[in-house]
Amino acid sequence: MEAVKFKVCVSAAIVVAVCVIAPMIGLSASPIDEKEGVMVDFGYYNVKWVEMELGDGVNGVQALEQACSIAGYAVVKDVYGNVSSIDGEANLVSSSWDMYIVTGPEDNRSWTKVDDPQTFDVGSQKLISWARTSSVDKMMPSVDSTGHTYYSYASNGKNLYGADLRIVTMAPSVTETLVAVGALDLIVATDKYSNYPATLGERYESGRISYVGGYTDPNYELIVSASPDIVFLDGSVGEHISMADKLRKSGINTVVLYEVVEVSDLLKNIWIAASAIGMSEKGNEYNKQLASTIDSICAVTDIQHCKAFISLSTSDSPYVAGDGTYADTILKSIGVTNVFSNISSWGMVDREAIYIKQPDAIIIIYEGEEITSDREYENVLRGLNSMWKDTPAFENKKVFIFSGKSADLLSRPGARLGATAELIAKVLDPDSFTKADYWDRCPKYFGDDYQQYLRYQGAEGVLLT
Incomplete structure (x- = not known):
């Protein structure tokens, strides 16, 4: 989803060294002794x-x-x-x-x-x-999204030689999935957009973790130079599937997680990631808590006849979540009708289409600066196109903005699903939550401080928020 690409420059010496060594990996690597x-x-x-x-x-x-x-x-x-x-x-x-x-x-x-x-x-x-x-x-899949097995690479976070795993993750959602199952201390490199949890930043600065490419342009030489035991990739990105094939031919263990469309896809990815690092019980524990959280939220929510959409911007012709997207699944899971479920994936719509759909609520993933005050929120609303304003959502003050760190929740199909579902449910159905707890109230906009509004995430320390 990240639109910005970047090119990593490395010294000629490193390039030469990697180019000489990388082709030899496939010839010198020991064959994997598949576990039974x-x-x-x-x-x-x-x-x-x-x-x-x-x-x-x-x-x-x-x-x-x-x-x-x-x-x-x-x-x-x-x-x-x-x-x-x-x-x-x-x-x-x-x-x-x-x-x-x-x-x-x-x-x-x-x-x-x-x-x-x-x-x-x-x-x-x-x-x-x-x-x-x-x-x-x-059933839980026997293979990753590219048809390769994933259960023979590790045991309890250790490689086949008993040393701590060295893990590379190449997408923000993938990084979060590995962190969810206890692999934070095993990650040695990521894509440039992985920024959660916040401690990743400290690890980048100290040199403990390095960048090895962008979301849509993973860098083969840099990945190899990180000496990974396992590389985790995103099956929804064509470049990742191509990279997986290249890495496997070089003797590097690779797991490609499934594209997340349904909640079930996410739960499968969590278990696959946990099993690939030899910590399947962590996957079970996380999935159990996540399912419990979703059930708790749905038990409170009583949304009826609500039509909404999720937009990637406030432009006249924004990209919106259509059918087959993670965002669409979240809306449906809490009983909301996505007015743009007639389009596939993330698609661009014009202002006339928004007016015709007459949504009851609009959720905006804001690409600008973090919204931290009512004044900044009102300024964004004033800048909306007149056709956006001529909808029940605007007239009834049902326009909600996710900015700053909270924006990542909606755009990343990862392990923070529980937090995403709770915040969306609360803004679309505030009465049900205040009825359950009078003080459980949310603003119409979220920024970096969104976590203070979460109350249904179960035992502390299990789910990522």
Whole structure:
């Protein structure tokens, strides 16, 4: 989403050194010894990874029983030997416990159901999953967005040699996702736009973290020079997918997270990131708290018949969030109708279209200076086009501005979803929140101090805000 690109200049000596060394990495790197194990997928993004050997002569049910013995789960079978319950979670009418294996070419793997786990020998497999699900699409993916596995790179934040991981992240949302699962101290380089949490700035200044390119122009030589164990990229950016292929050919472990359109995409990314660094339980913990936060917000909110849109600016022809965007999903999750759901992704609309839609509320991701006072807020409103003003949103004082650090919440499809949903719900439905807590009130604009208005983010220290 960042429009500004930059070119990193490095000394000729570094360029020569990297160009000489980089092509050799793919030839000298040791092959990855893929871990073996069982994923127990309870659904609703609650997954247990059990690392264990999948030996010859062991069938799928026996492998599950071994994994559950390690995890401390009870397995219940029916009279035919079929699995009916794991850790007290029984089969449901619409979803039952079944076994899945990874199939397909190396760059396009996916889960495939095993018809008879009792006769299937798991010795030829590296990974199997037992999942209680109604469809493969609802399972935790076995691969990243480019079809490559992600579970063999680390153990509890350590690389295969026992040293702390060296992680590179190449998008702000990706950086935040890794921080969410406990990897802040493992990040050695990022893109130039990653600025959350604030401690990243201190680490840049001290030289502990370096920049290795922009959001849409990752720099191969600089990434390689950071000596990463794993590079995390954003699957919604074409340049990232190309870079992933280049890095893999050079022997560098790479994980490409999925484009976040639905909340489910974000939850999957969180677990994939956590599992890739060998800390899957951190992913489970974060997802559980995030889901609880969203449920708490929705339980308070009572939005009915509200039409709104989210704009990237106050220009006469702004880019707005359409169908298939993270922002659109947030609106829908709290019961709001996005008036521009008829367009795909982020699209430009003219002022006449805004007038025709007659929105009840307008949310602006403000590209100017941080709004810190009522006077500055009113100045922005006065500068709006007359057709913006001739809408119920303007007439009923339902125009809301996210500026400064709060603007990043709406433009980054990352781990701060809970904070984003809470603030949007509060400005669109203030009465429900003040009814629950009289003092829970928000202004019509947010800046760097937005965190003081958050009250539904669960246990302190779990969710990023």
